[in-house]
Amino acid sequence: MSRAEKPDERQITKPLDRETADVIHEETKRAKPQAKVLTVERRRKLRAAAAMLADPNCTLREYMAAIRELEPQETSPEFVQAVNLWHRLRGRS
Numbered sequence: 001m002s003r004a005e006k007p008d009e010r011q012i013t014k015p016l017d018r019e020t021a022d023v024i025h026e027e028t029k030r031a032k033p034q035a036k037v038l039t040v041e042r043r044r045k046l047r048a049a050a051a052m053l054a055d056p057n058c059t060l061r062e063y064m065a066a067i068r069e070l071e072p073q074e075t076s077p078e079f080v081q082a083v084n085l086w087h088r089l090r091g092r093s
Helices: 009-054 060-070 077-090
Strands: none
Touching: 009 060, 009 077, 060 077
């Protein structure tokens, strides 16, 4: 086989490299919007909980339901801290 007939090694590996790059690009592209959506969703829930805390007609039960949207485990430090904030601002009810 002459040099002209021999396939170039770069031509053999180039499609594999391009395919790998495409997969990495797609996976990275997919991960970024999901992370942003989660951040926006969490921010929306935080604002809702803060609005409930500021609303004098909101009950502790309603506020705790909003906090559970952010942190479902009632024994977590974040959940306990949010409930303690309610009690500091509103007193025990």
